[in-house]
Amino acid sequence: MNQLEHTEWIDLYLAGTLPPADKMEFERLLSDPESSLLSEMQLQQDIIMAIRERGMREMLQAEECRRHRQKLFWRISSVSLISLAMAAALALLLIIAPLARQMFPYSEQYAVTLNNSQAMRSGEITDPLLQQLHQAQTFITQNNWREADRLAVEVMKQTKSTETEEQLDLYHDAEWLHAQCLMHRNCPLQARRLLKKIASDNGYYNKQAQNILDKIK
Amino acid sequence: MTDSAYISAFLSNNQKAITAFYSRYKASFVRIIGSKCRMFDSDTLVDIYQDATCRLWENIQRGKLTNETLTTTLFSYLCGIGELVAFETLRANKEILITDSILHNSQISDAEVSCYYYEKEERYQAVRETVNKMGKPCAPLLLNFYWNGYSMEEIAQRLNYKNADSAKTQKNKCMNKLKSILKNKSL
Incomplete structure (x- = not known):
């Protein structure tokens, strides 16, 4: 056996x-007293032990780093x-809260100015969607305001895809009511977005929406 | 896991279980040893914990600690080693503010203490030093074979050897190189 074989044999034996x-x-x-194999095996065992100890220490160190x-x-x-x-709280304090404070009084002022108000007040309402709007008011x-908003959104959903003039009027009424509810319920960013949309549309409320937007600037 | 399962894991070099053991007892160990030796900072306590865990592993590997010879919990045994390591650290730093009473206050008996004592034999110390100095290509090769327990085929793939045979030849060459260095140191 040469040296390389010794090492291999000891590994296999162990x-x-x-x-x-x-x-x-x-x-x-x-067991041969003339052979140095026993002392070599002991040395190899020590080396293997030391290699494993190094592995162990490196593993614990890696765990510590992890x-x-x-x-x-x-x-x-x-x-x-x-x-x-903190940034959110600051934004709330500096942007959202003052905006909401500005919008709040306008909501009560404009919520009762619906296009269909006259028809609603006449009493004889047969259109279920108009009834819903009346109920919202x-x-x-x-x-x-929460329940009013829910009904307004409901009417918006039902009239969104229709193209008759009456239904379009109803949609604009519901959208306007929704915007007022958002203003009242302290959702100023959503309300502003909706007001901008209403102001850019050619609807009944575009001037009023623009009016509010000008005031809250 | 039970103490018996941990001993088996240390014996078979189950790295996952050893790491789990290390994580499980670290906080308690640092608290206990830290309260006994208040002069140590947290980094030194972590070093002591690592050293104690290595010695626990070594005692199990050398057959000094088995399920049969364990008379207390494995954690108490580890704390016993930890106290000795802490004591040695203080002595090495010439900051012995505590006396040998630390040994008597230990939760383990004197007979067991003698088992925990670090092997300071010149021979093993020299082997350890030589192995710790070992670099590429021998260190990754021998660590992957003896510590991670990978086959020669896996090592050849991981370390980009031509095939398993060339990885095996290189491994045996590295081992012989270590042996010859140590023999030259008259070991």
């Missing part, structure tokens, strides 16, 4: 995979979340 015939020969050499990175990630994430929350007088 792993218990040396073929039986070779194992007998190997053990004979191990935990450190994870901790750092959470720390950065929490800092980012706090910053985001009743909710507003009861200060139930």
Whole structure:
């Protein structure tokens, strides 16, 4: 056996995979006082132990680095979340809250100025959609803006795709009511977006919408 | 996992289970050793914990600790090693503010303490130093074979050797190189 073979044989012997015939020969050499195989095997065992110990230390060190990175990630994430929350609060304070405060009084003023108000007031309402709008206005007088908004959106959905003039009027009424409800319910950004849309349309309420937009600037 | 399962994992070098063990007991270990030796900062305590875990592994590998010889919980045993490592660290830094009483306060008996004592034999120390200095191509090759337990085919693929035979030849050459270095140091 040369040196390379020694190393290979010792590995196989320690792993218990040396073929039986070779194992007998190997053990004979191990017990031979003239052979240096025993001391070489002990040295190889120590080397293997030291290699595994190095592997073990590197693994624990890697685990420590992983935990450190994870901790750092959470720390950065929490800092980012706090910053985001603070930015949102600041935006609320500086932009949204004043806008909502400005819009609120206009909602009560303009919500009762519907195109179909006269027809509604005449009492004889047979159109179910007009009835719904009338009901929405009743909710507003009861200060139930949420329910009024729900009905307005409902009418908008049902009249959106129709092309008759009456239904289009109803759609514009419902859209206008919806905008007023949004203004009243402190949704200023949504309300402003809708007012801009109404102002750009050739509907009944474009001037009034533009009027509100001018005032809240 | 039970202590017995952890011992088996340390014995078979089950890296996933060893890492789980390491993560599971780290906080408790650092708290206990930190409360006994208040002069250590958190980084030193983590170093002590790593050292203690390595010694626990070594004791299991060398057959000094088995399911039969474990008379306390594995964590108590680990804390016992930790106290010794802490004591050695203080002594090495010449900052012995505590006395040998740390050994008597230990949760493990003197007989067991003698088992935990770090092998300071010159021979193994020299082997460890030589192995730790080892670089490319030997370090990744030998670590993949002896620590990660990869086959020669896998190592050849991972480390871009032509085939398993050339990886095996290189591995044996590396091993012989280490042996000759150590023999020259009269080991």
